[in-house]
Amino acid sequence: MKISTTMIEQVYIYAREIYNNNIEVDQAVKLLVNDYKWAEGSARGYINVYNNIRNGEKYTWTINGNATDYYLKNIYKDDGYNALQIALKSVKLHIDYQENIQTINNIIEIYEKFKNVVNIDKDIQTVFAEIDEYIKNIEPERRDVEYNKLIRNDTHIVRWLKEQFNNRCQFPNCTAKIMTKSGEYYVEVAHITPVAEGGMSTLNNLLVLCPNHHKEFDLGFRNIIKRDNEHIEGELNDQYFNIRFHENI
């Protein structure tokens, strides 16, 4: 059976809704069969594979290359860096399972393509922890500069941070966006408890700020009213702010 792009788009939508507990499998299968000409068995197979992929599990049913590409692209778009990282683990398990079969060459190519987007070996927290370890051995007054240099050189981290913060300075109502020659936006990362004072790169200690707000945050009059794992609330040179640390987690 030829599976068209429209069919893939539709099975993706339903599989994601099932994964998020918004629709029952049987109901989705019925709609796919009636409205989009899916064969029932294939529809169930594609839905199951989506579920396996989201959970980082091995799947043994082969979905075609177009669908694999579409699933990965949209998992990244809809559910972000961490979801893509998990999805790629699943695709790798599938490839290993199928190792000798020529027909999945295109799946291997797709896997290699997405492997450049996220770091599949380490989660972001591990990468940050390694940077923190390295920074500890640098003289305190150079730590902030070194830190930002390291982060900017790690495309995975930059990509992840931008995704979390939508390419914008997190300070309320700041519209500063600096486009670099490479076409990427420039970001700076501020530590709330400074690196020089032992502040770590945990999610609740990081802010993405434009250069102006970064300097103001470091040098201005800062009064923290409340800080927990999700928010920081306070005043910076008399301007009130309430910032959520991470939007997508």
Ligand SMILES: [Zn+2]
């Ligand atoms: Zn700003």
